[in-house]
Amino acid sequence: MSKxxxxxxxxxxxxxxxxxxxxxxxxxxVLYGIGKDTLSLEVNEKELLEVLRTNPRAILQGKLTDGTTxxxxxxxxxxxxMSGKVLHIDxxxxxxxxxxxxxVTIHFAGEAAGVKEGGVLQVEIYEVEVRCMPGNLPTSxxxxxxxxxxxxxxxxxxxxxxxxxxxxxDPSTVMIQIKTVxxxxxxxxxxxxx
Numbered sequence: 001m002s003k004x005x006x007x008x009x010x011x012x013x014x015x016x017x018x019x020x021x022x023x024x025x026x027x028x029x030v031l032y033g034i035g036k037d038t039l040s041l042e043v044n045e046k047e048l049l050e051v052l053r054t055n056p057r058a059i060l061q062g063k064l065t066d067g068t069t070x071x072x073x074x075x076x077x078x079x080x081x082m083s084g085k086v087l088h089i090d091x092x093x094x095x096x097x098x099x100x101x102x103x104v105t106i107h108f109a110g111e112a113a114g115v116k117e118g119g120v121l122q123v124e125i126y127e128v129e130v131r132c133m134p135g136n137l138p139t140s141x142x143x144x145x146x147x148x149x150x151x152x153x154x155x156x157x158x159x160x161x162x163x164x165x166x167x168x169x170d171p172s173t174v175m176i177q178i179k180t181v182x183x184x185x186x187x188x189x190x191x192x193x194x
Contacts, residue, residue, distance in 0.1 A: 003051055004069070007031060007062040007091070010040040027086050031062065031072060033093025039064075043089065052077075055139045057102050059094055071096055071134065096134045101168065103127045104138050106159075106175065110146030114178030119150040123176050128156055129168040136164050145176060153177035 010028060011017075018028050025045045032038040041064075051060060052074070062072040076090040094100065105127045115121050130137070138161070145154065157171035 003054075003058060004061045004063055005043060005047055005051055005072075007039075007041045007043055007064055007072075009065045010042045013040060022085075022087070027089055029089045029091060031070075031091045031093060033095070036093050041091075045086065048086065048089065055105075057105075057137075058139060059134050059137060060091075062091060073100075073102070094134050099131055099133050100137070101129060101131050102137055103129050105140040107140055107142045108145045108176060109142050110144045112145045112148040112152075112178050114148055114150040114152060117150055118181060119178040120181055121145075121176065122179055124174050125156075125169075128159065128175075130161065130165050131168055132165040136162065138162075138165070143175075148176070148178050150178050150180055 007029065008026075010021075013028075021028060021042055022045075026042040027045050027048060029041045029043050030038055031041055051058065056074060058073070060072050060074075061069050063069050071094040072091040073094055074089060075092040077086055078088040079086055106125075108123065112119070112121055141159065141161070143154065143159065148154065153174050154176045155171065156167060156169045156173045156175060158175075159167065161167060
């Protein structure tokens with residue numbers, strides 16, 4: 001189910017007004033899309049961070065000041081380099097009748113049998129790129145890894161998505177593997193007299 005987020009009109013783009021808005025908990029934003037006018041907006045920081053925490057790639061229902069609701073996705077987030085505070089956000093209008101490319105986060109569930117045997121779990125990627133209709137876009141995918149033994153690996157081709165979702169990430173990409181721990185014998189250290 002799509003989440004709603006209020007997108008209010010921005011009245012001024014001066015640097016001082018943008019800084020005041022940020023101090024008051026409002027983040028400057030823009031909304032753009034093919035065949036649509038670009039709108040200068042602002043969004044409540046607390047509301048935005050809650051949405052980003054649960055699913056940064058979700059299709060949101062943006063409520064505009066004029067009362068209309070449009071489907072949008074977060075396209076870009078500009079953050080302050082030192083503090084990580086969000087400075088600006090770009091939303092993109094989503095045409096619900098045209099397929100889109102996005103990334104799906106993979107959550108690995110269970111404890112791999114190989115880890116219990118003393119192996120080391122090595123995660124290579126946490127997300128895959130897919131193409132599908134916006135209404136079919138999964139928020140995330142959970143994969144049970146409890147059967148993986150030492151030497152086993154999980155490839156992108158092992159993922160099973162519902163019909164209508166095309167995986168764009170190379171199917172031979174290793175997502176996760178269980179490696180053997182190689183302990184190297186320590187060589188004696190020679191101490192030279194001073």
